[in-house]
Amino acid sequence: MQLLHAPLAVQDRPCLVVGSSRLALRLAEWLVLHKAQVTVIGDHTTDNDRIRSTSREVTSADIDNNWLVITASDDKSLNSRILDWCNDKCRFCYSIDNPEHASWMLNLSATSPGQVALVGAGPGDPELLTLRALRLIQQADVIVYDRLVSKPIMARCNPAAEFIYAGKSKANHTLPQESINNLLVTLAQRPANVVRLKGGDPFIFGRGGEEIETLADHRIPFQVVPGITAASGCAAFAGIPLTHRDHAQSVVFVTGHLRNGEINLNWHELVSPQLTVVVYMGLTGLENICASMIQHGRESSTPAALVQQGTQPQQRVLVSTLKDLPALVANSEVSAPTMLIIGHVVTLRDKLDWFSPAPDA
Numbered sequence: 001m002q003l004l005h006a007p008l009a010v011q012d013r014p015c016l017v018v019g020s021s022r023l024a025l026r027l028a029e030w031l032v033l034h035k036a037q038v039t040v041i042g043d044h045t046t047d048n049d050r051i052r053s054t055s056r057e058v059t060s061a062d063i064d065n066n067w068l069v070i071t072a073s074d075d076k077s078l079n080s081r082i083l084d085w086c087n088d089k090c091r092f093c094y095s096i097d098n099p100e101h102a103s104w105m106l107n108l109s110a111t112s113p114g115q116v117a118l119v120g121a122g123p124g125d126p127e128l129l130t131l132r133a134l135r136l137i138q139q140a141d142v143i144v145y146d147r148l149v150s151k152p153i154m155a156r157c158n159p160a161a162e163f164i165y166a167g168k169s170k171a172n173h174t175l176p177q178e179s180i181n182n183l184l185v186t187l188a189q190r191p192a193n194v195v196r197l198k199g200g201d202p203f204i205f206g207r208g209g210e211e212i213e214t215l216a217d218h219r220i221p222f223q224v225v226p227g228i229t230a231a232s233g234c235a236a237f238a239g240i241p242l243t244h245r246d247h248a249q250s251v252v253f254v255t256g257h258l259r260n261g262e263i264n265l266n267w268h269e270l271v272s273p274q275l276t277v278v279v280y281m282g283l284t285g286l287e288n289i290c291a292s293m294i295q296h297g298r299e300s301s302t303p304a305a306l307v308q309q310g311t312q313p314q315q316r317v318l319v320s321t322l323k324d325l326p327a328l329v330a331n332s333e334v335s336a337p338t339m340l341i342i343g344h345v346v347t348l349r350d351k352l353d354w355f356s357p358a359p360d361a
């Protein structure tokens with residue numbers, strides 16, 4: 001079948017979902033996420049006040065005045081009747097048991113032997129997804145996602161996919177790494193199209209390597225989709241070029257993660273005045289990091305910026321120096337995720353700051 005790939009503008013437009021299944025409700029919630037006005041005809045209890053749910057018989061008149069119809073009933077003859085009505089009345093319709101006759105496509109099932117895509121979701125702004133990442137999250141049967149994957153990105157995933165949270169917060173490992181590695185194998189063997197969705201780039205402080213090593217051991221086909229790493233995203237949206245002919249000839253990405261209360265970094269390599277240092281996971285150890293840099297010879301007046309929730313509507317940027325940043329941060333109610341950028345390039349922000357976050361957007 002020839003398909004035209006074009007996004008639908010459903011905001012404030014009436015859409016109809018038919019069916020009492022959990023899938024029907026999930027599809028209704030997905031339409032609501034995209035701001036449609038949704039009526040569900042089916043037997044549901046939902047606390048989502050933007051879904052109007054009624055349990056009654058569907059008639060052909062229900063099709064009128066809806067832009068889009070999804071029929072996900074357990075009654076196959078009802079689904080096929082609704083599809084016929086929609087075709088007669090020129091309404092776009094998706095039917096769960098008749099996708100080949102539907103006029104609108106959703107990918108609800110595995111179409112190939114199991115495989116895994118390790119996908120970088122970027123730093124949060126959904127428009128920073130690659131086209132490939134977007135396609136894969138729309139086609140996935142199962143999505144194993146992290147805490148850092150932003151809500152607007154989650155809202156773009158296939159609504160009928162199974163979602164598994166594998167996120168980690170500092171102290172609270174929801175799933176140990178080894179369980180995640182094994183889970184991906186088990187899911188792919190169902191078979192299913194699995195997307196392992198990670199913040200930023202999967203190969204930068206993302207343990208992506210470990211996860212696909214296990215897949216390789218089990219001969220599960222996989223691919224890796226790079227994402228915009230948080231350093232690039234935060235730097236761009238804070239107006240801080242990471243290199244600049246006048247200020248920095250090189251840039252280094254390090255992790256400030258504490259292990260047994262210590263940060264294991266080769267400080268001597270980080271104190272050259274012409275080097276930009278970008279620190280992932282550096283909030284808890286911020287004081288320690290700034291002090292160690294100064295102690296090993298970096299000027300205490302070196303500019304330093306902390307970017308919180310970079311690229312997102314809630315982005316905040318605190319600018320100071322190695323000496324004074326910890327105190328500023330301590331008084332500013334900062335929360336993770338944050339990126340620490342150290343170096344002369346930070347001064348360029350005075351001129352190059354362009355992004356105006358709109359927290360209420």
Ligand code: SAH
Binds near residue numbers: 123234307
């Ligand atoms: N693979 C990811 C990094 C994972 S480590 C990547 O390539 O970006 C997690 C750390 O990334 C966080 O502790 C924080 O330091 C940083 N980070 C991720 N998203 C961020 C964002 N939107 N704003 C600021 N820092 C972010």
